[in-house]
Amino acid sequence: MREFRESLLAGLKADAAAWADDDTVILSSEHLIHLRSPEEFGRLKEVLAAMGPRPVRIVIYLRRQDAYYVSSYAQHVRGGSTAHWRSAESFENLVLDYRVLLDRWESAFGRESICVRVFERGQMAGNDAVADFMAFVGCPLAGAVNVERNVSLGARETEFLRRLNPRFPRFVDGQLNEQRRSLVQALTGISGGPPLRLDRQYALEIIAQYRDSNAAIAAKYLDRTDGQLFYELPDDSPEQPPTLSVDEAVEIGARLWAFVHQRDPKPTGENRKAKKAERLAGMTLEQRRALRQARQARGFAT
Numbered sequence: 001m002r003e004f005r006e007s008l009l010a011g012l013k014a015d016a017a018a019w020a021d022d023d024t025v026i027l028s029s030e031h032l033i034h035l036r037s038p039e040e041f042g043r044l045k046e047v048l049a050a051m052g053p054r055p056v057r058i059v060i061y062l063r064r065q066d067a068y069y070v071s072s073y074a075q076h077v078r079g080g081s082t083a084h085w086r087s088a089e090s091f092e093n094l095v096l097d098y099r100v101l102l103d104r105w106e107s108a109f110g111r112e113s114i115c116v117r118v119f120e121r122g123q124m125a126g127n128d129a130v131a132d133f134m135a136f137v138g139c140p141l142a143g144a145v146n147v148e149r150n151v152s153l154g155a156r157e158t159e160f161l162r163r164l165n166p167r168f169p170r171f172v173d174g175q176l177n178e179q180r181r182s183l184v185q186a187l188t189g190i191s192g193g194p195p196l197r198l199d200r201q202y203a204l205e206i207i208a209q210y211r212d213s214n215a216a217i218a219a220k221y222l223d224r225t226d227g228q229l230f231y232e233l234p235d236d237s238p239e240q241p242p243t244l245s246v247d248e249a250v251e252i253g254a255r256l257w258a259f260v261h262q263r264d265p266k267p268t269g270e271n272r273k274a275k276k277a278e279r280l281a282g283m284t285l286e287q288r289r290a291l292r293q294a295r296q297a298r299g300f301a302t
Contacts, residue, residue, distance in 0.1 A: 005043070005046075008047070009046060009047065009050045012047065012050040012051055013050045016050065016051045016052045019051075019052065021052070021054070023054075024137065024138075024139075025051050025054065026137070027047070027048070027051075032044070033060075033095060033101065034093070035104065035105075036104060038108070041104075041108040044108075045108075056109060056113055057113055057115055058105055058109055058113050058114050058115065059115045059117060059133065059136065059137070060101075060102070060105070060114070060115070060116060060117070061117045061118070061119040061129060061133075062098050062116060062117070062118055062119060062217070062229065063119040063120075064119075064120065064207065064230045064232070065096045065206050065207055065209075065210050066198055066202075066203035066204075066206045066207055066234060068094070068096065069090075069091070069094065069096070069198070069206065070196050070197065070198060071152075072094055073085065073090055073158075073196065074152055074153060074158055074196055076090070077153075077158050077161055077162045077165070077242075078153070078161065078184055079170065080165050080169065080170040080180075081162070081165065082162055082165050082166060083162075085159075085196075085241050085242050086198075086202070086241075096206070096209075096210060097210055097213050098210070098213060098214065098217055099213040099216055099217055100213075102114060102116070102217065102221070114221065115136070115221075116217065116221035116222060117132060117133070117136065118222075118229065118230065120230055120231065120232055121232075122231060122232060123231070125140075126141075151188050151191065152191070152195060152196075153187060153188060153191045154191045154192060154193030154194055154195060154196075155193060155194050155195060155196045155197075155240045155241065155242045155243070156193050156194075156242070156243070156244055156248050156252065157187050157190070157191045157193060157252060158196060158242045159242035159243060159244040160187070160244055160248075160249060160252050161183070161184065161187055162242065163244070164183065168180040168183055186256050186259050186260055186263075187252075187256065189259050189263075190252070190255045190256060190259045194240045195240060196240055196241075196242060197237055197238075197239055197240040198234070198239055199238070199239035200234045200235070200236055200237070200239075202239070203234040204233070204234060207230075207233075207234075214227075214228075214229035214230065215227035215228075215229065217229055
């Protein structure tokens with residue numbers, strides 16, 4: 001980890017040497033929300049200092065707490081979590097009291113550096129986070145936003161992955177598990193069922209827990225006197241929990257198999273010959289001889 005940090009700082013300093021003093025540098029990561037201790041903020045300041053002596057602004061987007069929980073739950077399952085929906089474990093490490101979150105950043109960088117934006121369509125320029133951010137930093141987009149988006153898994157696909165997570169760990173022998181990566185990609189490719197959704201009453205209860213905190217943020221950072229940080233409320237759609245029956249699991253398995261087969265079809269005779277020629281072309285003479293001898297030993301024709 002120490003070597004990685006030193007390499008990162010050295011790379012940033014090398015890049016910064018080519019930047020003009022008035023260039024705007026954007027550093028973005030959803031993982032920054034997890035910074036808590038002064039030591040962690042100190043390391044972030046080292047990274048920022050490597051970019052040169054330029055003013056720092058912290059732009060943070062706040063999402064309504066119930067919607068943030070749903071999004072975070074799905075993301076954690078994609079990352080390997082086995083926590084059940086609406087369980088105490090699924091709420092661990094989530095900072096839903098945004099006043100606590102902002103206080104940490106304010107302590108590290110000062111009130112004047114903190115810029116709060118609201119992740120709500122009606123409160124974002126162009127009803128889009130990317131367009132809103134670019135407009136906020138003074139670089140408004142000229143046309144439609146064309147950015148690759150994260151594709152959410154449906155409720156059933158999320159539960160299918162959660163149950164598979166113990167069998168497909170994220171890391172194997174200290175390395176990212178390629179089988180798991182392929183599994184998540186395939187599930188994303190076939191996902192199209194109903195999305196995760198909380199019951200409206202439960203969502204309202206979550207929002208109520210943080211009403212005072214949200215009102216304080218709206219007044220302090222957005223100069224609002226109505227105490228409203230979020231204006232949209234959960235709709236009346238029924239809850240869509242990540243449940244999964246045996247038949248649904250079989251159906252997802254069948255769609256996975258069809259998706260993988262369509263993506264990587266069995267090679268035809270001509271394709272096999274081409275792949276063999278390509279493989280042989282990358283071998284040395286000694287490697288070809290060893291392969292021929294191994295095939296002869298197993299009774300294959302050469």
